[in-house]
Amino acid sequence: MKIELVFIPSPGVGHIRATTALAKLLVDSDDRLSVTLIVIPSRFSDDASSSVYTKSEDRLRYILLPAGDDSTDHTFVSYIDSRKPQVRAAVSELARDVSRRSDSRLAGIVVDMFCTSMIDIADEFNFPAYIFYTSNASYLGLQFHVQSLYDEKELDVSELKDSDVKFDVPTLSRPFPANCLPSVMLNSKWFPYVVGRARSFRETKGILVNSVAEMEPQALKFFSGENGNVNTPPVYAVGPIMDFETSGDDEKRKEILRWLKEQPTKSVVFLCFGSMGGFSEEQSREIAVALERSGHRFLWSLRRASLVENMTNAPPGEFTNLEEILPKGFLDRTVEIGKIISWAPQVDVLKSPAIGAFVTHCGWNSILESLWFGVPMAAWPIYAEQQFNAFHMVEELGLAAEVRKEYRRDFLVGEPEIVTADEIERGIKCAMVQDSKMRKRVMEMKDKLHVALVDGGSSNCALKKFVQDVVDNVP
Known part of the structure; x- marks a missing residue:
């Protein structure tokens, strides 16, 4: 029996590319x-739409929904909800198409972590x-734990805003500080959405996580039921799950990589803050001061x-x-050791032998890419x-x-x-230490x-287990 899965990624570049990479992995793993x-x-x-860079193939197809309501009144969540009619129509057509093939079954719908409203369509x-x-x-x-605290003990973590309290999370080995909770959990208006999403997760048949068992033993032990x-x-x-396909300005990429080839091994600190990461003029000056004082190439x-207030509706722009x-004379003083760019071909940069550390916004895709290439990080969420x-x-x-x-x-x-500059400089210098215990842990x-990912590896086995469970759950 042939089986078909439908994936619904959320409309963000990182999410679509990760979903595409997972889809390819699944198709390649089982005929x-x-x-x-x-x-x-x-x-x-x-x-987001340009991220679907691969043409539909025999067992991997893409349906790009037409542009819809682009009202800036939408939140990220309400925008996704507004697309349910188009998604429902696409699923309906797919279901009819699969039903005409006697040897095929539509085995399930895999929705992105931000698309839980689409579970209704599966139902x-x-x-x-x-x-x-x-x-x-x-x-x-953490999401499950926060929901359990609210539903079972009537504890609302949004009340911990501005608190220095720490609390236990079953998937962590250390007490977790409330000031590192995401803003949506600390906001009374958004907290019900957080709780509702965790409840929706519990109603599904399974959750594919973009992580590795050896990286999160405490978490995987919890989810295995041992506790x-x-x-x-x-x-x-x-x-x-990573996407190594390159997009963007090819000439700019070549120029950046040429510059990196001229730099000594592990001598360059790379600063990049994701698709939504930008800074004010004042903050940019502090970064410049830190870079110059650190003495490292950058x-x-x-x-x-x-x-x-417009972050969710518009990406960062360019400084003209x-x-x-920047500080007076900074560009002249650092011309031999530094290069400032706007867009960055992040994967190509991280795999360059010249990169010694990565100052990152701690987006999960960026973290995985940095670890994949063995680059220590300085965390600036x-x-x-x-x-x-x-x-x-x-x-x-x-x-x-x-x-x-x-x-x-x-x-x-x-x-904020x-x-x-002192904080930034300290983080850069720590991440750039060549013989540190941290660098050794990163390489391990x-x-x-x-x-x-290799045959018999933990993630490879988990993927096979998922496929078998999908087959077993076919309605």
């Missing part, structure tokens, strides 16, 4: 499988629903922050005149679950130095305090990530 991705276009650019058609959780298993455990947890679906750690992806915003990820990397696993792990800049908290984790 019985076919996958169709229903792609919701981005609200404010064509970045309507009586298809099993699964989650692709593009973050880590430890954070998934008495029997109230969550099966969790499959199938990572690292490759700096510098972009102008969008207005904080760097000489006006900005939004979403990145504060949790920073704690996870710095305190729990010792794979990153800290810039400021509780830093946040998003539409829920407004403009400036991170000082690099090996574990690579081994996990």
